[in-house]
Amino acid sequence: MSEILVKNGYVYDPKNGVNGDVMDIAIRDNKIVDKVSATAKVIDASGKVVMAGGIDIHCHVAGPKVNAGRLMRPEDKLFNTSRRGKMTRSGGGFSVPSTFETGYLYSKMGYTQANEAAMPPLLARHTHEEILDTPLIDQSAYTLLGNNWLVMEYIKSGEKDKLNAFIAWMLNATKGYCVKLVNPGGSEAWGWGLNCVQVTDSVPYFDVTPLEIIKGLTEANEALKLPTSIHLHCNNLGHPGNYTTTLDSIKLLENVMPHNKELRDQVINFAHMQFHAYGGTTWKDFESEADKIADSINKNKNMTVDVGFVTLDETTTMTADGPMEYYLHNTNHLKWVNSDVELETAAGVVPYVYSPKIHVCGIQWAIGLELALMIDDPMRAFITTDHPNAGPFRSYPKIISWLMSNQARLERLETLHKWVPDRVNIGGLSRVYDFYDIAKSTRAGPARALGLGDTKGHLGVGADADVAVLNYNPKTMDPTTDPIGIKKAFTNTACTIKGGDIVVLDGEVVSKGNKRTIWVNAMNGTMDPRVMHDIESKFLRFYSVTMNNYPVQDAYIRDSLEIKPEVAL
Amino acid sequence: MKKISLKPKEKEYLFLDADNITPDNFAGKTLDEIRATEIYEGNRTYALGDYFDVTGESDLDPNEIGIVIDGSVPKVKYIGMRMSAGKILVKGSVGSYVGGWMTGGLIKVNGDAGSYAGISMQGGELIIDGDAGDYLGANYRGDWRGMKGGKIVVGGSAGSDIGEFMLGGEIVVKGNVELQAGIHANGGKIVVEGDAESRVGAQMTKGEIVVLGKIGYWLPGFIYQKDDQLEYNGTTYNVKVYQGDRGDGGKGILYYAGA
Secondary structure, eight states: OOEEEEEEEEEEEGGGTEEEEEEEEEEETTEEESOOOTTSEEEEOTTSEEEEOEEEEEEOOSSHHHHHHHHHOGGGTTTOEEOOOSSOOOEEOSSSOOHHHHHHHHHHTTEEEEEEEEEOGGGHHHHHHHHHTSOSSEEEEEEEOTTOHHHHHHHHHTOHHHHHHHHHHHHHHHTOOEEEEESTTHHHHGGGTOOOOSTTOOOTTTOOOHHHHHHHHHHHHHHTTOSSOEEEEOSSTTOTTTHHHHHHHHHHTTTOOOSOTTTOSOSEEETTGGGGOEESSSSTTOEEOHHHHHHHHHHOTTEEEEOOOOOSOEEEEEESOHHHHHHHHHHHOOOOEEEEETTTEEEEEEEEEOOTTSHHHHHHHHHHHHHHHHSSOGGGEEOOOTBTTSSOGGGHHHHHHHHHOHHHHHHHHHTSOTTHHHHOSGGGOOOOOOHHHHHIIIIIHHHHHTTOTTTSSOOSTTSBOOEEEESOOTTTOOGGGOHHHHHHHHHSOSEEEETTEEEEETTEEOOOOOOOEEEEOOOOSOOOHHHHHHHHHHHHHTOSSOGGGOSOOGGGOSSEEEEOOSSOO | OEEEEEEEOSOOOSOEEOTTOSHHHHTTOOHHHHHTOEEEETTEEEEHHHHEEEEEOOOSSGGGEEEEEOSOBTTEEOTTTTOOSSEEEESSOBOTTTTTTOOSSEEEESSOOOTTTTTTOOSSEEEESSOOOSSTTOOOTTOSOOOOSOEEEESSOOOSSTTTTOOSSEEEESSOEEEOTTTTOEEEEEEESSOEEEOTTTTOOEEEEEESSOEEEOOTTOEEEEEEEEEETTEEEEEEEEEEOGGGTOOEEEEEOOO
């Protein structure tokens, strides 16, 4: 039995309504408890901020396209490597760090969970292998289902029970956590050299529309009572004027309610909304429509967004949205990886430099911040960069400093292209986040959206012992005028505790951690034989692997946190 | 200017990574501290003093430091990497990556240099009296932004792929070059006083290449523009001017004397 007492910190815990009160957090083994004995190890947090461990709801940190990004960009590792330490292995990479470096960096920033947002089912094993190699943080992976042939066939024929059974089987076979849609229908259309730009465009051969796919999978998701909602990467990502497509997708689910409001509020999480809030008709008259998107999200309480802030760094874009990466490659003419995953999805990887000198990049930077500042409730707008697409996750401290300080935002705005101020609304937004809001949008909010609100993202009794202690005194220092101090505090924590284990102390990794893989087991009892027959026939006729070699074996999930929905099939 | 002399000891080693041998790094250090500078053989760390006799005196200002490597060190890599000021003289040959990423100062090598000399250079001057290897003044692997500034002068010949992805600066090779000089160049200037074996300027989009000798195998993407005269080092050459590489929509200029 191990005991820790985090003493006298300024605690920010939105779920339990604690806003900067001086409190002790008691930890026994891997849980937060009422009190501990006098022999507990004491972490002195006086004059410091204490929050739950951070949760990254949407990032690309494991799997085949992440590795493709590492392979194609040796220059990303140049001068960005770290040598082996006492507790750490060597690693490197600025925008696509190696697996070990990923775990260390997240932990140093006070994060204790990162969720891989796009796992191609056929390559789930590779994704889980990388997750096993990423130390210290809990991880889950979202199974890509928005372009799956069988999904589209069941939606076309309206066989809802079969769709539900198939989704449950797929989550189980891939050890996935949620139903992820990336450019629904569009990535499949890319196999024909086409795309689904509008949500009413028909997918070639399958003759379903993105709207039908989104609706069908939302219904299946709620019928299966899965812990989190569907996560949607909308159609038409990253094109001027795409906000109308986004509004169409929002409208579709206006009246759909989650199966259990105690568990979570949303039926859909819109991924990296910044990429979907673009106005104008070309890049030349490109402008922000963040206000319209934010209005719509404010009205629809059954939806959440993760923002996908542009951090103005050089990065590597990677997505299962194959046609979008082709478009991007034609824009910047840099190297391009293109991939088709048979029957399931596609992918692309292209390096990208978000240059402050280019008006488009400046406007994108402002759109991200506008979304976060215009959406009223930080419990529904999460800090992400869609790592590494809009920026590497190592830039989160920069984003936090911009959110907390209007002065820092205005100073950055001044350095951008001269067209930017007229095309955006950021200059007129004086709202700033405080530590309570930051705790909502990086801790309590994502935890609740993932259906893990009971154990994650808060510091109440019974929660997992994931705690971040930050070197910042909110009583003597002022975040609104001190962006540098904020960046420092959120880059290297004074202490990060994960699962009751002190993993980072004074910005140094001091433990090998106790990472877990979180996945959802929605299968219980017998499988519908008709669905099994359909799956088998797909393998016999089309897949390049046999079905025996498809599901991820249990050995790939070493420390498993298996979540069972209340009513499983 | 203060002189710091590094005399190679008689010692066996495979290859040494010596990116810490720069005036910037030695500035403000005592001789003992310089002797303790880290130097790497594979994944093992040693002290500079294990491999070199260090004498002379240092200065606070790197501009005032001249490092003399008193011997031939063809298996010591990365000498002068990322240096911004001061001077380095090598009285012999050096290994690969000499002057890589340098932003200022002067490096003079009396002998030959290995491959990747002056890679991704941004400023300063690199003079190699002997021959240079492949990828002279080239980009780092995978990067689409190569040499941005500075000047490289090679007294002898150079290998293949010199000035790859070059954006600025100048490379002068007094001898011959092998394949693909100026491949992917998007700026800068390359002068080859001798012959170029083949495929000069492959996929170049901007920049200038001058070949005073003969080109062995031409790329079809270079289109003849006109005859012209070119002043170079006080001599006037009759040159043919080509534009290319049209295979990549390029507007690079190739001056060819063919002498």
